[in-house]
Amino acid sequence: xxxxxxxxxxxxxxxxxxxxxxxxxxxxxxxxxxxxxxxxxxxxxxxxxxxxxxxxxxxxxxxxxxxxxxxxxxxxxxxxxxxxxxxxxxxxxxxxxxxxxxxxxxxxxxxxxxxxxxxxxxxxxxxxxxxxxxxxxxxxxxxxxxxxxxxxxxxxxxxxxxxxxxxxxxxxxxxxxxxxxxxxxxxxxxxxxxxxxxxxxxxxxxxxxxxxxxxxxxxxxxxxxxxxxxxxxxxxxxxxxxxxxxxxxxxxxxxxxxxxxxxxxxxxxxxxxxxxxxxxxxxxxxxxxxxxxxxxxxxxxxxxxxxxxxxxxxxxxxxxxxxxxxxxxxxxxxxxxxxxxxxx
Amino acid sequence: xxxxxxxxxxxxxxxxxxxxxxxxxxxxxxxxxxxxxxxxxxxxxxxxxxxxxxxxxxxxxxxxxxxxxxxxxxxxxxxxxxxxxxxxxxxxxxxxxxxxxxxxxxxxxxxxxxxxxxxxxxxxxxxxxxxxxxxxxxxxxxxxxxxxx
Numbered sequence: 001x002x003x004x005x006x007x008x009x010x011x012x013x014x015x016x017x018x019x020x021x022x023x024x025x026x027x028x029x030x031x032x033x034x035x036x037x038x039x040x041x042x043x044x045x046x047x048x049x050x051x052x053x054x055x056x057x058x059x060x061x062x063x064x065x066x067x068x069x070x071x072x073x074x075x076x077x078x079x080x081x082x083x084x085x086x087x088x089x090x091x092x093x094x095x096x097x098x099x100x101x102x103x104x105x106x107x108x109x110x111x112x113x114x115x116x117x118x119x120x121x122x123x124x125x126x127x128x129x130x131x132x133x134x135x136x137x138x139x140x141x142x143x144x145x146x147x148x149x150x151x152x153x154x155x156x157x158x159x160x161x162x163x164x165x166x167x168x169x170x171x172x173x174x175x176x177x178x179x180x181x182x183x184x185x186x187x188x189x190x191x192x193x194x195x196x197x198x199x200x201x202x203x204x205x206x207x208x209x210x211x212x213x214x215x216x217x218x219x220x221x222x223x224x225x226x227x228x229x230x231x232x233x234x235x236x237x238x239x240x241x242x243x244x245x246x247x248x249x250x251x252x253x254x255x256x257x258x259x260x261x262x263x264x265x266x267x268x269x270x271x272x273x274x275x276x277x278x279x280x281x282x283x284x285x286x287x288x289x290x291x292x293x294x295x296x297x298x299x300x301x302x303x304x305x306x307x308x309x310x311x312x313x314x315x316x317x318x319x320x321x322x323x324x325x326x327x328x329x330x331x332x333x334x335x336x337x338x339x340x341x342x343x344x
Numbered sequence: 345x346x347x348x349x350x351x352x353x354x355x356x357x358x359x360x361x362x363x364x365x366x367x368x369x370x371x372x373x374x375x376x377x378x379x380x381x382x383x384x385x386x387x388x389x390x391x392x393x394x395x396x397x398x399x400x401x402x403x404x405x406x407x408x409x410x411x412x413x414x415x416x417x418x419x420x421x422x423x424x425x426x427x428x429x430x431x432x433x434x435x436x437x438x439x440x441x442x443x444x445x446x447x448x449x450x451x452x453x454x455x456x457x458x459x460x461x462x463x464x465x466x467x468x469x470x471x472x473x474x475x476x477x478x479x480x481x482x483x484x485x486x487x488x489x490x491x492x493x
Contacts, residue, residue, distance in 0.1 A: 199464065206467035213474050227447040230470060234454045237477040241398055242391075244484040248375065249391035251491050 364479050370401035371483060396420065402480050411465070412473045415457025436462050 211217040211226055214233045220226050374397035378390060400420055406413035451466060452458035455473050458466055 203464050203467065206464060210467060210471050213471055224447065227451065231447060231450055231454060234474060237474065237481055240481045241484065242395055244481065244488060245395035245398055246391040247488050248394050248484065249387050251488060
């Protein structure tokens, strides 16, 4: 997950930037270490910690509802954080801001160091402590995924002490990186919702494919607009077919297509050779195997198609198809075709 | 008048139907046949026949695996009203919002054979149909270009 990577950054991957970031991280770690220290004692302060927990969750949500820039900048200014990195660590700064208001932080030199805003010697002892608990990527993560952050804040709080069983104990199982389908909090994981979710994933995958097919569709967000675009594209393609067929009809008399047959046979040799020669010699009468009344022009092509094991296109088939179209038995047919294609 | 259909991605061959040479062969044979047999008919009827031939060659090359090609072939084949009873899948209506247009319905009317499918299948068929249509359009465009040049 990106959070792990980001935390690795805090241990000094890229030099100058990291020194600027290191301070808020150390503040956060110090708060956490203080929480741990407080909890090594008897859990009298459980209530206040829960309150802190509750507030941290609420203020995390509050931070996420506002962009957090205004709030963070004021708190950052108050704490003396470098402004360059303050937008990145809103929870950290605001948390540190709120921490001194709790009774259980007043009895230590921590508020002094928090409000001091400079790297003080007590902070040097923190890194080994931070390394021990790897579940601390919270302050580094951007407020992009609200549910995850809320959850991690709770997880971080629960880490040091097992005695506090808060209501947020049954969080979502989204700590693992490979969970693709996330069960939201309180949602059932029975077969119905699972299959529903699988179906939704399937539909989303198909929509993505469609978006790739239709030009200019990948930027659009929202199913309705994408569907609109798809519909427009299909309609435009059908209109283009009509237009091009009209052009071809106008141009047609000038060109003789007969010479192309040899070229086509050469190109589609392996495909047509198995059926082409044999197909041409077939009697037209043999194709009309349907016991349907009517003209001899109406041939039932389906049994012949089903008899072929592989779907290899027989050349003779299209000869008969074109004869069907070319002779145009019924005048009502073109009208029918037009209507079916053009009405909407 | 009509813009040439060209996909803007870097890999245009991805949008082509795999059986393009087959489609080309079919369509050109249709064209030759139409040209030979109906030289004295009007442009309108010839264009209709050409369009039918285009859809037919599309459907033939797509094969029977696809619902849309199957429906197209059925429509092309049975021109008279025949009492053909085909198994239709139960249609599960999924309205998006009651007030707005149901785009799935619109898509169903556009794609041949779309009325008997569920939404998931409809999307799949639409994708294949779009690919095939795009290939056909490109084919016809190259034919007209080569003719008129």
